[in-house]
Amino acid sequence: MAATGGTAIDLAAAIITAPTAPADWLVIAPVVIPLLTGALLVALRHRTGVQGAIALAGLALTIVCAALLFARVSAQGPIVMTMGRWLPPFGISFAADALGALLSLTASIVGFIAALYSLRDIDIAGRRYGFYPFLTLMMAGVGGAFLTGDVFNLYVWFEVFVISSFGLLVVGDDEARIDGAVKYAILNLIATTLFLIATGYLYGVFGTLNMADLHRKMAAVGSEAPMMTLATLYLVAFGMKAAAFPVNFWLPASYHTPKIVTSALFGGLLTKIGLYALLRVLVMIMPAERLALSPLIGWIAAATMLLGVLGALAQSDIRRMVGFVLISGVGVMLSGLAVGDAAGLSGAILYAVHSMLVVTALYLLAGMIRDAGGSFSLEALAGLYDRAPVLAAGALLLAFAIAGLPPGSGLWPKIVLVRASLDAGAGWLAAVILVTGLLTTVAFGRVFLLAFWRENADNPALAERRRKVPHLAFAALIALLAPSLAMGLYPEPFVAAAKNAAAGLLEPTPYVDAVFPGRAAP
Template identity: 50%
Template sequence: MSEMTGWLLVWPILLPVLASALAVVAWGRERTQTLIGFAGLLAQFVAALALFVQVWAQGPLAMSMGGWAAPFGIALAADTLGAGLTLIATLVALAIAVYAWADSTPEQRSGGLFPLVLALMTGVAGAFLTSDIFNLYVWFEVTLISSFGLIVLGGRREQIDGAVKYAVLNLLATTLLLIAIGLLYGLTGTLNMADLAAKVAQLPPGAALESIALLFLVSLGMKAALFPLYFWLPAAYHTPLPAVSALFAALLTKVGVYALIRVFTTVFPEGFALTREAMAWAAAATMLLGALGALAEVDLRRLVSYTVVSGVGVMVAGLAIGSEAALLAAIFYIVHSIIISAALFMAAGLVVRSAGSADIEQLSGLYKGVPWLAVAFLLAGLSLAGVPPLAGFWPKVYLVQAGLDAGAHMLVVAVLLSGFLLLLTVGRSFALVFWREAESAATPASPAPGASAALAGGGRHLRYALGALVLLTLLLGLYAAPVVEVALRAASELRAPGPYFDAVLGTAELRP
């Protein structure tokens, strides 16, 4: 490996943070900021693509920051999972940025929309690409502080209320994570994940290690919106700008799930009976309660928030089963969920934009005004529920298969039942919002004539952004084989992390 390949790890983090700083310098010049924003996100996507191509061709890649020998220095590292998730995250972020640009007013944009989005993407890429557990905490905080800025952008009362709950509970979660990391360091004397794996394996299993593992589960589970700690999500995710909701739903919970997967396959590869049990039950409860919450909800945006929660359960179920096939399913589902959560929040935002309400009992007959939105919503919804041939179908097939092989019948039942409930939810909201006859009396903001007009201005770009994501979920469903191949490689690397460890621990001679 030459020094240049090591730099591939740095660009996806460095480019957006530079662009973010540059955009802050251009404060007040909203058009310049927008331009820098798009340039930064595009550059990050290209960097992530280059990194993924390299990792796919040559295997795991690592580079030690500042040239400190492993395990003392902080190393960035990418295996197929980290590089793949960075790639899909940056791709979806581009679509969301187009939506954000077309959906926001110049005042909202000049409030720091693009600098904050770039900072958030820096944190997301950093979390995916670090192999140092304290560094992971720092990237969590980077995403957190940028998300705080984004969630209050606009400053409506509803947003302030949602932001309080979001901020307090997420701060609590990161503090718990810090406690877990501090205790783990006290026990092992290292923060490098590859080194941690070796040190933890040597320690006698005991109450101390088990409680640390449980602390990781609780704190990261809170970040990922796992039962019983998900209540902050439906309280907050529907309040900000639709594009910000889409960005949060696509990426933030997935970073939590990624960290759970990383910690519980690398640091605690066997886990403990207690954490395994707790994870399985929490995953099942998250799937079912998320789906039930969505079914009971009348606000379309909150309904979508609950479906995000339900998806988290599916991913964690894969981790709880823990076999290679189950991890494959979990990783495929993360990719699917990143796309579909963003698409559904965009669609919900467009419904509000064209009809002036998010109440599915009040809305009706939108199909007449905006048929393309109806089609996009239906496709995204069916993909969410796991209807073939859309992308949501395949990971569930693999998960059910892996669950049956592993004898985890409770999780299999939960996956199938939650899929059924989500199908009901999608059917119900589609039938009410789009399909039923418009009732002129019951719908004061009659959509049919006004809808096209409201969407005429920046509407074209909104349509492209949503269309691109729906197309992506359709393509991933029809051509699932390459995704399965990538997910399989990522899962087998997690189960046999030798090359990743070698890359991380043998980074002394590579210096930036």
């Protein structure tokens, strides 16, 4: 290219001139494929009979691409693609490291299995009102949040999945569902506003929002910038998204109101994005501020764990119980952030993978119990062991997993976190993790005793509402139980992946070098 005066211009200083390698396109595949699938579903919105099949096909392809991305990142390190060919930090970067690739793969698996369950849970009206376009667009937002390399675009992808989740919440017209959606919307609006304020403040200080660039410039700023204010704003905003104490009251008020498959998606995915954002911002970008906030994060983690599990013990509705157990699990993950070393972070990441699978399965289990017993209420349920022994076996395995008992997947992350807490001199935090596991065992033992082992109640009104649990629901439950059991029985590859992800947060030089290849730090 030449200027008007004939002077040659070297574009290599501002624009990427080399062609993009085909394998590098994998970094945007978990975002682009669900987006294109959602657009196709909108175009075919009147063809309700094919909506589910198209969504399943798109999400299956997303799993394949996310698996290839995870394998490539594990073998070769972080990969980056910058939009518009502009060099970062001016071009918007997508960057996949071990953490983002691992969570993106797990999320795509959860989304596909939830879509499989939805084939029997979403009726014609739900399909006509856009359940499947909302589902695929939400998965695009989830993938974008895990893979973006820019703080502002993290906010953008938050908005994509939050707006889509509003649509999923209000598919239907009953009063409870609308009430839950309003509570969910108001609290997310507050959290999003805080997120945007903090992000604008961050840009005003550094003049960039590229995560790798922020990491490079953070050490040069020193005490000149109000970093503790920024870190606290992000802690509150992302803590609200993750449903951490004391801003967690919105979750049990809203997650039990929509369709079971929607609750499963929300419980499995959305709180983990808040945790991921905390890990990415506080550990990789603001490590000194995370260290200063560590005691506060530890107390927040303990309060979240205990209040969550005590709330679960107080519930008679299985859906609400699962919501409180989900909150308790957020506290377990925050304990790893409070410890902040390699062991603590790897335990938090491993627990996040476990929670994405098991919490989704618990919500689906609640729907299957309702089908088999005619109610979500423990006061009305009884005799399910005789009527559905396979369902009872699945419920028992999931109870072991969420309580952290063998052979469930929750055992190993809790072992890692307890040991990390003890090594860090936070024995009280380790004790809270163990007490929480004990109380979770009691809560789900109560479900098993009342719903499955108790003799069948003679209630004609409930008997009329009972129906056979569809095979498709069992297939979805088994598909989630399989990786959970694999993690419990053969944890080595899962632990190795979590350690690799934690190492990338603590020492992000490979990530920064992938974003800025061959460019010296300022």
